[in-house]
Amino acid sequence: xxxxxxxxxxxxNHIGTRPGSRAVTLVMVSLAFVVFNTFLLVSWNLExxxxxxxxxxxxxxxxxPELTQSExxxxxxxxxxxxxxxxxxxxxxxxxxxxxRAEMPEQERLLDLLSGQFRLPASIQVSLEPxxxxxxxxxxxxxxxxxxxxxTEAVFGEEYLPGLSKTVSAFRKLLVFLGTVLAVSxxxxxxxxxxxxxxxxxxxxxxxxxxGAPDWFIxxxxxxxxxxxxxAGALGGLxxxxxxxxxxxxxxxxxxxxxxLFWTVVLLGGATGAVGAVLGIRPGKTSxxxxxxx
Amino acid sequence: xxxxxxxxxxxxGRWPALDQVTLQVAEGEFVVVSGPSGAGKTTLLRLxxxxxxxxxxxxxxxxxxxxxxxxxxxxxxxxxxxIVFQDFRLLPDRTVFxxxxxxxxxxxxxxxxxxxxxxxxxxxxxxxxxxxSLPHQLSGGEQQRVAIARAxxxxxxxxxxxxxxxxxxxxxxxxxxxxxxxxxxxxxxxxMATHDPRRIPPGSARFLFLDGGRLTNAESWQDLEETR
Numbered sequence: 446x447x448x449x450x451x452x453x454x455x456x457x458n459h460i461g462t463r464p465g466s467r468a469v470t471l472v473m474v475s476l477a478f479v480v481f482n483t484f485l486l487v488s489w490n491l492e493x494x495x496x497x498x499x500x501x502x503x504x505x506x507x508x509x510p511e512l513t514q515s516e517x518x519x520x521x522x523x524x525x526x527x528x529x530x531x532x533x534x535x536x537x538x539x540x541x542x543x544x545x546r547a548e549m550p551e552q553e554r555l556l557d558l559l560s561g562q563f564r565l566p567a568s569i570q571v572s573l574e575p576x577x578x579x580x581x582x583x584x585x586x587x588x589x590x591x592x593x594x595x596x597t598e599a600v601f602g603e604e605y606l607p608g609l610s611k612t613v614s615a616f617r618k619l620l621v622f623l624g625t626v627l628a629v630s631x632x633x634x635x636x637x638x639x640x641x642x643x644x645x646x647x648x649x650x651x652x653x654x655x656x657g658a659p660d661w662f663i664x665x666x667x668x669x670x671x672x673x674x675x676x677a678g679a680l681g682g683l684x685x686x687x688x689x690x691x692x693x694x695x696x697x698x699x700x701x702x703x704x705x706l707f708w709t710v711v712l713l714g715g716a717t718g719a720v721g722a723v724l725g726i727r728p729g730k731t732s733x734x735x736x737x738x739x
Numbered sequence: 740x741x742x743x744x745x746x747x748x749x750x751x752g753r754w755p756a757l758d759q760v761t762l763q764v765a766e767g768e769f770v771v772v773s774g775p776s777g778a779g780k781t782t783l784l785r786l787x788x789x790x791x792x793x794x795x796x797x798x799x800x801x802x803x804x805x806x807x808x809x810x811x812x813x814x815x816x817x818x819x820x821x822i823v824f825q826d827f828r829l830l831p832d833r834t835v836f837x838x839x840x841x842x843x844x845x846x847x848x849x850x851x852x853x854x855x856x857x858x859x860x861x862x863x864x865x866x867x868x869x870x871x872s873l874p875h876q877l878s879g880g881e882q883q884r885v886a887i888a889r890a891x892x893x894x895x896x897x898x899x900x901x902x903x904x905x906x907x908x909x910x911x912x913x914x915x916x917x918x919x920x921x922x923x924x925x926x927x928x929x930x931m932a933t934h935d936p937r938r939i940p941p942g943s944a945r946f947l948f949l950d951g952g953r954l955t956n957a958e959s960w961q962d963l964e965e966t967r
Contacts, residue, residue, distance in 0.1 A: 448847035462832075652828055655788070657817035657893065658845035660810060 452665055459666035460673065463645065470638040471677055474714075477634055478682020479689070481627045482702070482710060486690060488620050489706060490699045495613045502583055502609075504571040506590045506599040512567065514538075520595050521569045529577035529586050534570040541565040566597070580610040628717050631675070635721025639671050643726050668722045675718020679711045741766045741896060741928050742787055746796035748952075749782055756782040758952035759796070764930060766896070769923040773936040774949035780932035783949065784899050787930060788820050789813060801896055818846055821890025821927075825902035827882040829874040835861070835885050836870040842893040860888040864918065880911025887918055891927070898922055900931040904938060912938055 460467075506524070508517050514537055521535040536544070542565050546553050556565075569590075577586060583601050591599040602609075643650060653663045683702075690701045702710070742764035749757040756779045764770050772780050785791040786798045789805060798805040801819040803812055821842075829838045836857055843853045861867045864884040874882055883903060890898055900919060904912035916938050923929045923943075931939075936946055948955045 447849070448845070451844045451847070458832075648828065649830060652830060652841070653845065654813070655790075655817060655822055655828070656842040656845055656889070657814045659814040662845055 448662070452662060455662070456666040456669045459646070460670055463642065466638075466641070467674070470635075470674055471681060473634055473638075474631060474674055474678025474718075475681030475685060477627070477631045478679050478710070478714065479685045481624075481631065482682050482686035483689075484623060484627060485706065485710065486686065486699065486702060488616070488623075489702060492613075492616065492620070493700070495609070495616065498609055499579070499613060500575075502602055503573065504583065504587045504590060504599055504601045506569045506571065506587075506593075506596045507566045508568060509595050509597050510564070510566060512595045514567070516595065517567045517569070520593065523593070524569055524571060524590055527586065527589060529574050529582055531572045531574045533572075536568045536570060538564055538567045541567060569596075580607050628713060631678075631714075632717040632721040632724065635671050635674055635678075635718045636724040637721075638674065639667050639722040639725030642670060643667060664723070664726050667726045668719050671718040671720075671722025671725065672715045673718070675714040675716070675721070676711060677714075678718070679714020682714075683707060683710055740764065740799075741768075741801060742930070743799040744783075744786065744796070745799075747786060747793035747798055748795040749779075749786065749791065749793050755952045757786070757793070760949075760952070760954045761796075762947070762954060764897075764928055767923070767926050767928055769920070769929045769944040770931070770947060771936050771939050771944045772930065772932045772947045772949055772954075773934065776934060778949045779952045780934075780949055781901055782952075783954075784822075784901050784930065784932055787897070788822055788899055789816060818842070818893050819896045821887075821893070821895035821898045823883070823886045823890050823898065823900040823903045825905035827874070827879075827886045827906075829882060829885055829889075831874055834871050834873060835866060835877070838874065838885055839888045839892055841889060846893060856892060857888075860891060864888045878911070879907050880914060883907060883911070883915050884918065887915065887922070891922060895927060898927050898929045900929065902933055903931065904933065904935070 508520065512520070517537070518535050521533045524530060525533040542556065545556060545565055571586070571590065573583065573586065577583065587599040587601050590596055650663055687701060690699070693699075740763045742762065744760055744762040747757060747760045748755065760779075760783065762770075762783075772783060774780055782791065786793055786805070787800055789798070789800070789803070789808065792798075792805050792808075800816060803816045808816075830841070833841075839857045839860055840853045843856060848856075857870075858867070861870055864887065866881060866884055866888065869877060869881060869885075874885065877885065883906075887898075887900075887903075890900075898919070903915050903919070907915060919929055919931060920940070920943055929944075931944075933939075939946075946956075
């Protein structure tokens with residue numbers, strides 16, 4: 446019998462014992478993952494909202510009235526070649542007026558009164574590449590556009606962009622912190638369970654050590670137990686979360702976790718389970734054998 | 740020397756279990772360590788299989804020295820030592836065959852080699868008909884013979900027996916002792932701890948007396964009686 450075959454047999458033997466306490470652990474880990482998933486679901490939807498807001502940030506460059514329409518379009522072409530620019534849209538004087546009338550019909554009369562003395566300026570609307578939609582990127586690009594000949598003013602959401610950027614940054618930090626806290630809690634739940642399992646199987650651990658089983662051979666079944674518990678707990682938690690999400694969809698519109706995050710949660714379950722098991726069994730203590738091995 | 744203990748002391752709290760013990764055991768030797776309960780016999784054996792380490796001095800067994808042990812060394816050392824306990828320490832959910840096979844399985848022996856060795860040992864111990872039984876279905880004497888078979892499975896250099904007859908009736912004890920003597924005649928060094936050395940036939944072993952953690956030599960168990 447090869448060592449791997451023996452290990453597989455030992456692991457199956459190990460997992461096949463104590464179905465009652467294993468079920469309790471599975472429920473505990475699943476519930477912990479429901480909390481984790483709820484947190485992830487809320488934060489992911491909020492993050493999407495904030496991200497959408499950031500992506501809608503654009504620079505509007507007003508052009509000098511002296512520029513002809515073809516000069517304005519040339520300028521737009523020039524801006525479209527700049528770093529960080531995703532797309533450029535040239536708004537002519539006529540289109541600007543049409544837009545004004547369509548968007549602010551109550552002010553339409555004002556425009557009629559001023560016609561002849563004042564015309565809305567032509568402009569270039571610049572949307573940004575991902576990665577440039579932060580305060581620093583927008584500010585530097587706006588300054589570069591403002592420096593071009595024929596541009597009178599380049600504006601962006603100066604009044605709200607800094608706040609939005611800070612909020613997104615703080616939110617991401619909070620996300621990482623709370624995510625870590627929840628992952629550690631789950632690992633500790635698994636660790637506690639594996640420790641109980643190790644105590645219940647202390648005779649087996651002791652005998653394995655006495656007959657010369659290497660540390661990894663003794664620990665592997667516990668790590669397999671922890672990993673499987675984590676994986677099953679994560680899947681169970683996702684299932685419960687999906688049902689809850691479906692039930693709440695009518696009241697609060699939101700999207701469920703995308704496949705990328707779904708599988709991340711499953712992998713996280715396996716990883717926290719494995720880490721918990723290693724913490725629970727405390728490698729190094731097994732090598733001594735005897736009554737003090739765990 | 741197969742086992743070399745030099746000035747080894749071990750205390751548990753303020754209680755000295757072993758005090759400056761020095762002992763040498765050669766290959767193929769049979770050593771009986773006797774002494775009253777709490778004398779330190781089990782501690783001495785634990786130091787030999789390095790289930791515990793000395794506070795002072797050192798223990799060297801089959802080339803492994805207690806003050807130079809790395810984690811991976813423990814498993815390597817244990818494969819050179821077979822251990823028999825008073826309470827048998829068999830895995831209750833495994834058959835006799837699986838219990839005896841354990842040391843071979845964890846060292847990665849092939850299935851064929853495992854079967855061959857286990858069947859041979861079970862035949863030697865008169866347990867062939869019990870190979871599919873669980874430990875709780877066996878008598879104390881049978882369980883102890885399973886434990887001896889397990890201890891011998893990986894062809895150890897040393898067999899440690901900690902009160903192997905402590906839970907057995909006289910007939911089963913005699914049979915276990917005879918097995919230990921036969922094993923020793925086969926070339927395996929045996930170190931046996933017992934509170935009752937009279938079961939060992941004179942001339943078949945070296946006798947040591949341990950009391951209050953201190954070790955003294957004796958020629959036979961009769962000498963031990965006089966020492967007491």
